[in-house]
Amino acid sequence: MVYEKVKQTVFQNNLIEEGDGIVIGLSGGPDSVCLTHLLKEISKDININLYAVHLNHKIRGIDAYLDALYVMKLCEKxxxxxxxRAVDVPKYCKDEGLGLEDGARELRYKIFDEVKTRVGANKIAVGHNKNDQAETVLMRLMRGTGIHGLKGMEYKRQDGVIRPILDLRRDEIEKYCIDNNLNPRIDSTNLEAIYSRNKVRLKIIPYMKEEFNVNIVDTIVRMSNNIKSDSDYIDSQVDKEYELCAEKKDEGVQISVKELEKIHYSIKSRIVIKAIKEILGDANHIEKKHIDDVLDLISEDKKHKKINLPRSLIAYRLADIILISDKILKEENLEYEYSLEPGESIYIKEIGKTFHTNILNAKEFNREFKKGVQYIDLDKISGKLTLRSRRQGDKIKLLGGTKKIKELFIALKIDRDDRQYIPLVVNQDVVVAVCGYRLNSDYKIDENTEKILEFTLK
Structure with missing residues (x-):
């Protein structure tokens, strides 16, 4: 019955195909021994090549060597x-600043990958079972995971890791080992409530079984499968939206702000995660607060800002896109110039802002100055008006005297990177206004003004 159940899992989820080379993580415990024996049985029905890999962690003294000896004899049989491979895992974890569980897992998969490459295999089989799935979901729940975490472990991952016995309960595995006289090794540390997973396994789940639901493992896994179905649908919608709003470039992934604004938070947060995965291969160590920081860049007042993310990633808010990159961008100085007709509006594509103008009658002007809005005497304009970027040597006449634009920016404490995004209104070669900041004193409105040019940058 166990064999048929595993075969169903394998073929329903397309875990194994003809000609596969499969590296098996074989610790010597019941789960991995059952997995190895079952895959050997499956190999009689389908042409696959099996390779077992065992890591001696050097944690359990003589017991660890007996585990290795057992594995050798089982594989021979x-x-x-x-x-x-024997590796001093405690030393490795200390050197790398990792916890014992995380370090051991990292080393195992590193060795699995080495053997996989060496023998030309294409998959790695690990012995996670239904109880492990329930424990994983509970642990993620306690860490405050989202819907993606609650769907639990996948039957197969994109990197070739497969979990053929994920539908077997631990008691089924133990019975299979007894029925087939496999006599697996028992790791005594699994019986001690010293690690997080062991505490869930030995304390929390037994308590839930006794006090609430004797079938709690099946119930948790059933819930996880339901969530997986919903999560898969959401991911399909993310893929559609991603095609519309995101594009991979040499410098990173560009996401259209205009398109992103239209999308529900649930989808756009996943778009950011997908972009990060496209750059790094995964989204490890990226938390909700980091995703929210990236999405905050949608706001207009965050233009030309950047935020640092874990793993040397940077999110830049450019004119109309958010760029997620693992590169430090060296922004070139922007150069632009537009002819300006009073009363018109101009979109400055280089900085992603619109310059609005309006002609007012001085007699109707109530002199209630608005924040961000500037006014000049239109009658004092002679000849051509232009709207352009700052140039070397530009100056503006103020009440206290003439000042270089560069010195003005320094005095106003405007960040060097932001200065190129501030346009100048120029009459012939004279700077009339530094948009949003200062006006040339010769062009200010006075008691003789008849026409006023109102302007603002948004």
Whole structure:
């Protein structure tokens, strides 16, 4: 029955195909021993090549060497090639600043990948079971995970990791080992409530079984499968929206702000995650607060800002896009110039802002100055008006005397990177206004003004 159940899992989820080379993580415990034996049985029905890999963590003294000896004898009996590596995991974890569980897991998969490459295999099989799935979901729940975390472990990952016995309960695995006289090794540390997973396994789940639901493992996994179905649908919508609003470039992934604004938060947060995965390959160590920081860049007042993310990523808010990149952008000085007719509006594409103008009658002007809005005497304009970027040597006449634009920016404490995004209103070669900041004193309105040019930058 167990064999048929696993075959159903394998073929329903397309875990194994003809000609696959499969590296098996074989610790010597019940789960991995059951997995190895079952895959050997499956290999009689379908042409696959199996390779077992065992890591001696150097944590359990003589027991660890006995585990390795057991693995060697089992592989010899099953006629499965076996690779054994001994690594001082506690030392590795100390050197790398990792916890024992995380460090051991990282080392295992690193060795699995090495053997996979060496033998030309294309998949890695690990012995996670239904109980492990329930424990994983509970642990993620306690860490405050989202819907993606609650769907639990996948039957297969994009990197080739497969979980053929994910539908087996632990008691089914133990019975299978007894029925087939496999005599797996028992890791005594699994019986001690010293690690987070062990505490969930030995304390929380037994308590939930006794006090609430004897079938709690099946219930949690059923919930996880339902969530997975919903999550997969959401991911399909993310893929559609991503095609519309995101594009991979040499410098990173560009996301259209205009398109992003239209999308529900649930989708756009996943678009950011997908962009990060496209750059790094995964989104490890990227938390909700980092995603929210990126989405805050949508706001107009965040233009030309940037934020630092984990793993050397940077999110830039440019004119009409958010760029997520692992590169430090060296922004070139922007150069632009537009002819300006009083009363018209101009979109300055280089900085993603619109310059609005309006002609007012001085007699009707109530002199209630608005924030961000500037006024000049239109009658004092002679000849051509232009709207352009700052140039070397530009000056403006103020009440206290003439000042270089560069010195004005320094005095106003305007960041060097932001200065190129501030346009100048120029009459012939004379700077009339620094948009949003200062007016040339010769062009200010007075008691003789008849026509006023009102302007603002948005």
């Amino acid at each position: 099953l006629d499965v090639p076996c690779f054994i």
